[in-house]
Amino acid sequence: MENDHTPTEHPAAGQDVGFDDVAAAATRLQDEGRTVDADAVRAILGAGSTAAIFRHLAAWRASRAVPAAPPPAELPEALLAGLADWARQFADASGAGTRDALAQSEADMAALLDDTERLEGERDGLLAQVAEVGDARDAALAVVSERGETIERLTAELNNARQVAMEALVGKAKDQLAIEGKDAQLADLRAQVERNVTATSALSDARLAAQMELVGATTARDSLAAENQQLRAQIASLRAR
Structure with missing residues (x-):
C-alpha cells in the first residue's frame, strides 16, 4: 500500500x-x-x-x-519469439475496438468538461448581472425616496403660501372696506391678489411636476424588479440544465 x-x-x-x-x-x-x-x-x-x-x-x-508483467516462459527461444510476435499481433487486433472506445470516451469526457466550464462561466456572468441590477434597483429606490422628500417640502411651501395669501387678502379687504372711494388702492389690491394667485399657480405646477417625476421613478423601479426576476429565472433554468 x-x-x-x-x-x-x-x-x-x-x-x-x-x-x-x-x-x-x-x-x-x-x-x-x-x-x-x-x-x-x-x-x-x-x-x-x-x-x-x-x-x-x-x-x-x-x-x-501499470501493465502486468508477463509470466516467465520455459519454451525454446525460437518458439517463444514466434509466440511473442503472434501474441502482439493478436493483442493489437483484439484491442483495436477497446482503444477506439477508450479514445471516444476520452473525447466525450473532454467535451463534457468544456461544456461544464462554459456553463460555469455563463453562471458567473449572470450572477454579476444580477448584482448590477440590484445596485440599479437600490439607486432607483434612493431617487424615489429623495423625490418623495421634495414633494413633501413643496407641499409644505404651497400650504404656507396659501395661508399668507389668505391673510393678505383678508387684511386688504378690511382696509378697503374702511376706505371707500379710493380707486387707486382698489387697483393695488387687485394687483396683489393677481400676484398671489400667480404664485399659488406656480407652486401647484411645481408640485405636479414633482409628482410626475415620482411616477417615472416608480415605473423605473418596477421595470428593474421585473428584469431582476427574469435573470433569476434564467439562472434557475441554467442550473436545471
Missing part, C-alpha cells in the same frame, strides 16, 4: 485545485479502501470545480495504470 499523500493545506474557497491536491486525495481514498470518484475527492479537498477535479483525476488514473 502506498503512503498517505493527504495535502497539508487545502485550496482556499473560490480557488481551483491542482493535480497534486487531487492525486493526494485520490491516493488517500484508495488506501482507505473507499471509492475514488470526483465527489469523494471534492469532499476531502473542500474546494475545486467539477471540471478541474475530473481532469486531474483522469490524469492520476492514467499515471497509475
